[in-house]
Amino acid sequence: MNLTSLIDSLLSDTLQTSLPLFGTELALCGTIVFMLLVRVLKGGQHVPPFLLAMTGAIIALWLALPREGIEAWADLGRQELFTGMLVHDTLTAYLRVFLLSFVVLFLVLAQLTGLADRDDGQDFFTLVLGATLGMCVMVSANHLLTIFLGVEMASVPSYVLVGIVKGRRRSSEAALKYAIYGAGAAGVMLYGISLLAGVLGSAHLPTMAHELAALDIPGQLAAGEGGSTVMVLALGGLMMGVGLAFKLSAVPFHFWCPDVFEGAPAEIGAFLSVASKAAALALLIRVGFGLGYLPEDPAPSLAATQPAAAISMVSTSQIPTSQVAYQSETASIDGSADDPLSPVRNFFVILVAIVAIVSCTFGNLAAYGQTNIKRMLAYSTIAHAGFMMMAVAAAVALIGRDVGHAETALSALLLYLSIYLFMNLGAFAIIAFLRNAMHSEDIKDYAGLIRSCPMTAVMMTMILVSLIGLPPLAGFWPKLRVLQSLYEAGGPLMITVLVAAGMNTAISLVYYLRVVKVMCIDPPSDTQEPPTLGFFSTAYILVVALPVLLFGIMPEKVAEWADLATKNLF
């Protein structure tokens, strides 16, 4: 292979395959650069940054939606972009639409609450779009480099967003804690990544899975040799898990979450609890399925990675890299018990399941004594992240036996995320509007809200009941489907998880209903003047909160999209 043909194949891979599917990210990049440069131009200061950011986000959303309607997802295959760095499949497509729809709603909220209408509006919108760009990379990551890059690109702007309101002691403290914990977790994660890449000789997830299969861990363990390799792999996996657990705010790496949510403005809380969690869960899926499952036919990925391998060959002149894996004999992938990747899957499932149980229980128990509503919702976020991780554990446990059931488990997770968007965005929007009206975020100050703002109180009640997961509202369906997948997965561990999930739903009842009781039954205090919300605020709350009721009564449409998005994922 000479240099010309190399460059040709690289160019065609980049221009014809990758860039058309990368339009969303490019639009976000373009908007960020344009927003930063427009201030330099003459008269550029008078262009409202909100309009620019909104236009960019809507263009990106339009590019993320499939041209031929959502049904086109049914026959969307798996395609590797940029020589295997990113992957475009239905999961990417679904989550990109999810993230950008959230960002559009979030930008409107930030504008309505006045978080971004000062002269630092440009900075705020740049940071939000930058973090979204990082999350888009996270959901499509297929290489250890893009995993790390995505995590950092999503985290670094989030640190600044937490401290975006200057001159507030608590805000600066929250930003400092978030940045320090985040930097530490990212460092440990990178060290784990370097160990994994070093032992397996590749950083491309499917190639790593091939290498893992070629290592034949079950055979090695049975023969009692190769213990050190397995130990290094386990250590690397655990260290990488630290970074993921930090992004998911899973116990034992949840310390930052309540502090950051309490110190940051409520709008940022919505951003971190919905978008950041969704991207982190997608990354968990990518890692779990990338390393724990080999697709039946590795041929397409071979074609995609060849340029990268060939370039390394030319530059280092004799070292072949990533395509060696494909020359090794294809391991038996019949999904039987002696699947060479089953120990990897078991390790992942046990780890995720235990962390999920602990996060869920801890989050729900710690939410009891909270007096600040944002802090209570932070613990509720930890609990919900735990619940969603249970779905990931079930899906990875199922993939070895039955691809169809694994897809159902993932579709339950996607449905959960979509419903969760409306619930949490609604809750944080109400908190932000009430903060503007009454300058308080304490639960006790919400007393008598049903009299002063009946509409808001009713919507908040609806959202809280939906967060518990009670039947007439949307939060019920995803919980039911996650429990169903856990039951399908079977086995002692999954049944334990199932019982824990059921009990947690009961535990969570009390603290959500306490807020409802304060709002609807307690008499209003004399010192607090009753808040009034403007027309636009009430309208926004209605738009975001009504889907919770609508999807509760007729969840078929969203469930159908989630099913479509997972139909031929594997």
Added chain:
Amino acid sequence: MQNLILANLLTEPIGVAHYVVVSAFMFTCGVLCMATKRNVLGVLMGVELVLNAASINLIAFGSPFLRNDANSLGLDGQLMTLFVIVLAAAEAAVALAIALNFYNNHDSIDVDRADELLG
């Protein structure tokens, strides 16, 4: 057994193992620094040590001279290191700005002073 490994390291020509030992040492120093320092700048230095330890690993695993077998990371390792260097700089810039903001509000960059929010 431990003595044997160390003796081997001293007598063998320089290979991946030597680099990994150095990076493991740096990683440990970095984690200790993060855990014990009370000053934000000290903690950030610990983070830099950890990131650079990982970079050493990646370079060593990717080098064709140290690890002349099919299992090498190749250029991927060096590319990842380049990205890590840039990301570390970006992260340090943001963390220092946040530390400055904290200093403006608290007149100190001692992490123990960050105790108003009880995590």
